[in-house]
Amino acid sequence: MRNIIEPQPLDPDELWQILERRDPSFDGQFFFGVVTTGVYCRPSCACRRPLRKNVRFFREAQDAERAGLRPCLRCHPLAAIGQDPDSGRIRQVCEYIRAHAQEPLTLADMAAQAGLSRFHFQRTFKAIMGVTPRQFAEACRLDVLKVELRQQRSVTDAIFEAGFGSLSRVYEKVDTRLGMTPAEYRSGGDDVPISYVSVGSALGRMMIGATDRGLCFVQFAGSDAALLAQLRAEYPRARVQPMAEPYPEQFAAWMQALEQHVRGQQPRLDLPLDLRATxxxxxxxxxxxxxxxxxxxxxxxxxxxxxxxxxxxxxxxxxxxxxxxxxxxxxxxxxxxxxxxxxxxxxxxxxxxxxxxxxxxxxxxx
Ligand SMILES: [Zn+2]
The missing domain is CATH 1.10.10.10 (Winged helix-like DNA-binding domain superfamily/Winged helix DNA-binding domain)
Known part of the structure; x- marks a missing residue:
């Protein structure tokens, strides 16, 4: 680690405080590396703060790289100075996947488009897009499928047209992405049961609605009546009903997570969703x-x-x-x-x- 350069005019105590605040206004002005993980980050990185003794500060990204550190896949420190080659590449691959949504794309194809190894591509894609390349390709295919379905084609034709290999596969996928099976989607989602609960929160009345697959509604309003009207407007053909008590364990856990989040006690919300979307x-x-x-x-x-x-x-x-x-x-x-x-x-x-x-x-x- 002999190449590590401590920025002279800047006080390490000051820099450390900036890290603790995760102050994004210093992104691009300096970087910090963690010797134990071999990764360097921008000051605002959301990662857990390392022990201070393991942190080194760098004026330039190159200094961090010279010290043998790799850019963090979470905060993309090079993007802070407009030099992240990966995000440009991934963006191009997204265009490619969208243009070829109806063809069977392998991970190797996509990685080759990006000019990255499969492993690096997969990780970088997920870090930048928040989904895996496969999930992204499936979302693109689903988009094609939805257009086909709206054009009143037979469901089976539409599925094959959209590039899905087999019926069982698309049902499997659609289950988690569209939230409804293709036949249901075509008929406008009649009769999907949605259970709801409304609670008081720091932001006024909050209504939580869920299907058996995940949350489909979290909204605020001044009154429960207004919330229920919003829920019905959002899902006009669903079977909307108040959640019966005692709440299912899973639903109770989702509610608790949301309530704590509104109080600022649970920063990370990672709850299953059931949404239809383009x-x-x-x-x-x-x-x-x-x-x-x-x-x-x-x-x-x-x-x-x-x-x-x-x-x-x-x-x-x-x-x-x-x-x-x-x-x-x-x-x-x-x-x-x-x-x-x-x-x-x-x-x-x-x-x-x-x-x-x-x-x-x-x-x-x-
Ligand atoms: Zn980072």
Missing amino acids: AFQMKVWQYLQSIPYGSVQSYAEVAQGLGHPTAARAVARACATNRVALVIPCHRVIRGTGEMGGYRWGVERKRTLLDQERAAARGVAR
Whole structure:
């Protein structure tokens, strides 16, 4: 480790405090490496803070690399200085997968497109996109499938047209992605049972709705009646019913996680979702889930991150149609000017959430 260069004009104590605050305004200005893991990060990285004695500070990314450290796959330190070759590559592969959604793509094909080894490709893709290459390819295929289904083709034809090899495979996949089987989807999702509960929260009444596969509704309003109206408007043909007590164990656990999250006590929400969405919405929503607790991005940054730099408006629309507040943290997207921007459940709630996240993130670091 003889090549490690401590930045002279900067005080290590000061730098350490910036790490503890996960202050994103210092991203790109310096980097920190962890000698025990061999990885270097940007100051705002959401990773658990290492022991201070294992941390080294670097002025430049090259210095970290010269010291034998690799860029973190979680925070992509090189992207902070616009030099992340991986995110550009992955963006191109996404375009390729979308264009070839109806063909059987192997992981080897996709990795070759990226010019990366299979292992490195898989890891990098997941780190940047939040889903595996296979999941992404399936979402693209599902998108084709949904268009076919709406055109009133037979379900079987549509499935083969969309590039799925066999019926059982698509049912398996559709189960988790569309939340409904193709036949159900075609008929508009009649009769899907959704159970709901509403509770008081720091953000007003909160309603949680779920199918047997996951959460499909987390929203806020001033009253339970307004919430129920929102739920029915969102799922006009579903069979909506209050959750019977005692709540199923799984549902109770989801509720508890959400309640704690609203109180700032459980930063990480990793709950199963059951949502119907277009491939683009799905992509935006999954991307939003990768924005760390306590930080924000602009609509344009999200569009950029998705590889569609001109799609900032479409990103804003995808945020505005989010049906599961908090779990898909659309509140972490703000205007490029630093203004709050809109929020489906009122800008005051957005402000409250962001203030609380920042405060809690500081508290965790302390
Ligand atoms: Zn990192």
